[in-house]
Amino acid sequence: MEFGLVKTLQLLGALGLFLFGMKVMSDALLLLAGSQMRGILATMTSNRFLGISTGFLITSVIQSSSATTLMVVSFANASLLTLPEAISVIMGANIGTTITAWLITILGFKVSMSEVALPLVGFGFFFTFSKKERLKNWGSFIVGFALLFIGLQFLKEAMPNINENPGILEFLQHYTESGFGSVLLFLLIGTVLTIVIQSSSATMALTLLMTAEGWIPFELAAAMVLGENIGTTITANLAAFVSNFQAKRAARAHLIFNLIGVGWMLLLFYPFLRGIDLISGKLGNESPYVSAAAIPVAISLFHTLFNVINTFVLVWFVKPITRFVEWAVPVRGIPEKDIDEPKFLNKGMLNFPETAIATLVSESKHLFENAVFEIVTHAFNIHRDDLRSDVKARKVIKKTQEDLGVNVRELYLTKVKTIYGAILQFATQAQSSLKLTSKQNNRIMEIKLANRKMVEIIRYTREVNRNIRKYSSEDNPYMKKEYDFYRKLMVTHLRGIYLSIPPEDISAYKKDLKRLRIKSLKSLNKQNSVIDSLIREGLITPLMASSLVNDFDQLHDLLENMVTVTELLYCRSDTLLVQEGTMEEINAG
Template sequence: MQYGFTDVLQLIGALGVFLFGMKVMSDALLKLAGDKMRSILATMTSNRFLGITTGFLITSVIQSSSATTLMVVSFSNAGLLTLTEAISVIMGANIGTTITAWLITILGFKVSMSAIALPLVGFGFAFTFAKKSKTQNIGSFIIGFALIFIGLQFLKEAMPDIKNNPEILSFLSRYTDLGYLSILIFLFIGTVLTVVIQSSSATMALTLIMTAEGWIPFEMAAAMVLGENIGTTITANLAAIVANYRAKQTARAHLIFNIIGVIWMLALFYPFLRLVSWLSVQFGSNSPYLSAAAIPVAISLFHTMFNIMNTFLLVWFVKPIAKVVERVVPKRLDTTKAVDEPKFLTNNALKYPETAIATLIKESKYLFKNAVFEIVAHALNIHREDIKSDLKLKKVIKKSNILFETDIRTLYTTRIKHIYGEIIKFATKAQSTLSLTETQNNEVAEIKAANRRMVEVIKDVNELSRNIELYLNSNNPHIKKEYDKLRKKVAKVLRVIYLFRTEKDNNKYYETLKKLKDRARVNKQTDNLEINNLIRKDLITVEMASSLVNDNDNVNDMIKNLIIVAELLYGKRDTILENDTKKAPIE
């Protein structure tokens, strides 16, 4: 048999055309429907059947289980999906990927697309000149769709002609008559091919062509399909290598789910194939055991039945699978990053608008909870645990009379400044590189505003801290009392914010915050009247009064900013940002 290097190159080229067609079509569909698909995925509930439906629909629409799985991994990485939600979506994606096999079988074998594929390319190319991006994407989809079948035709022609070269059959027969060992060999071949090509659709196309041409029998083709189910999980596992533990858990869950399916299918392999053969005959096709031309339909039916049965068998074991995965990949926080390094901002998160926004919110919440909250509490000379406790604030203030050694400027430089800069940089990059909707763009703007407010809070508390240190144990009881009142005001806001962000039923705390914010707006005038009264009665010095007036204004600004940060980061309601003059960060 003459099948030289040139023929091999033609086969690789044909596969390349097919893969390129799949990519062009999938990318165009992602652009056409991606926003809606990701929006549905990002607002998933924990209902496993809804997850399966979502995964099925997304994969059916974008025609790529790998794209769906990578999206799920990215969303898990950003914390948008829980592990159980991610598993159910992947289950649905496995069913959705069977649509591709039917597309190839019906249009590639039952209907000749080669006659109209090339005109379709020209037709689709005309759409790419349109001004509207949607029309351009429709053109790209048509081109990709046509290229799939051009590549499929090239693949058929590039395959060796075994009818005139029967010696190739004698080579394959060594591996097709070994019983279960043959099944395992072709399962391995299917896995390796999918890993190498990085497309289960391309491997499926090769398998279908090999069966239609009589290269391999029905049983071996089915074994290759099982291998493809394992091989397709490698893409997600490779993507999760550089991601966090959530993404790794999702990728491992995909692998475990598919491996379990292959194991039970191997146990029922021959009876299941006889059932598929019987159903094929019932649907009007020939038996795949008797006719090579009937195998593509039978393989597509096998692929669909296996994935549907595997999903509806294991859907009842989503939680146990999740527990196994959590043991294999335990929860792990990144302790290698320095205290002034962002914990969640990664380049991978900039892949989708939803993951970018979720990551920005997580980083901002982490900064507020672990840096701003602590620094403000220490600046007030109060322990965080006292603020979080049920102890009355009057007693908290009374017991907090021993001075802390708190350098606000140093804490700002080491704990906040760099992370704040990285958050703003990340947010700006998201706005400039991603196709954000108006709502998403506003969300990013609000996150930037929340971070700017946090820096303003640190600036205000930096000035307040110096005078607290000066007057906390002053011999003048009046100035001490006034500064204790200021400390109590801020401590109350911190406590309500803590409850607002930690309690499930937080509506009453939201209402309290609104009242405190409104009160802070009017307190500047009323509090200054009290200070004037102290001056008139000569109860405090002019220097004390000057400090007190400035700090009173700072405290009210700080309260307002703290509440706005809480609303922007933790509130579920639309927040109207005030257009007041912004203060410059600490230099």
């Protein structure tokens, strides 16, 4: 019987059904456990063995090493994972992916799933009508799990029988009897198949079926498995192609790790396979060199032992791998963009809530530390270098008496407005398109609030700047002294915020900010009595008094907002809930 076009299409359809089942199952598991898994990924990678355990756990649960490595690349891109942490997670993912091979081997070859697969589809489909999201996801998982094995059953039936198609064996013999050359050829075939199909699990299923049907011998199936290990790294490298250097490094590390593993395995290829044969025999199985039916178990055993040994050998070389990848992919700073363009926001960061939040925080911090910092300091006629120096605040004010000629509105329009709008749009898109926990949604609301407070800071700064410019050149010494006090207070306040960024100890920084808020507002409130005295003694005109009182209020709100933004971006605390208590402390003092 000839294996014609219809049979080929049936084979492709069966493969498509298998892949669809795998995708439905993996997507459902991601929805069921994705937030917990990503939370674990972001927190449980403090050392290499925890990282390996995390990678293994996530891949075992979501049944997709590609999904895990894509997650790792995204997290590295958002600076949530360092390169050594990313490498250790990828190592664990390589072990986790072996679980899929065992599932296919045991349930696809040792146990017949065909009788229960269709009832499982019906059972799972029933859950998809539930109003509860979690039950819907469990239903999708059951349907996907069943479809995977229905697809595998169709694959087995569509795979041409050697006895009915002797030409296939004759064709393959040209490529299977070239010794080590055949090993290298099938390694390449495994790599290309995985790249094309974009699923090492599907390639593994095809490999196991080809061995079970007697198409290829044990050693060439093992070579295909090695190729699959290389091919699976391409997905992450493609995803990192448009990402920053950190993501590229994580993806390259995945490729290098697997290439090194394949390299040493090829050197020990035949002795290692003999070892697998011995272990398989000890487990009560026939030799894979003798029986085609024994090859699937032996291949799964080979896949598992290779990845476990490769991981626990190379785990001791994480630092050298890190250094090599850092050399191969050099650091690249934030790409030069127009002054009013976001530096960190990109659509790729909207794949996961954690990366979206991290990106929003990075963009907001960049806006705060650069544009807002510049506008406020220059509007108060302070040079930023003087602010960063250890020169006393009083001397900084005396040193800079000239008007720096700042146009606050123009700076807002050119350096803040567009980025502020982009941050709000990105945040809103994240809230509408991602499945967020209440905690994650609250965090995005905090970031949006911080940006709104930044705009308010600029508005208050613009109001105060008008009178700083006016009265710094006035003949009235009392007005000049009062506005110099405002400037001096701003120097002290800004130093308390900026000189500790980024904070090494968050809890200590929160306490410092609380003390700074109380100290600054106490100083400002004390100055209120000085203004009253100047008015009573007729040392300033009613118009001057009005300016001082208005700017007192503006400065009060400006100082409050500076601390609020800092706490929201750097300390993750809801300062709006504690401000009432803070004001009571200030008034009591």
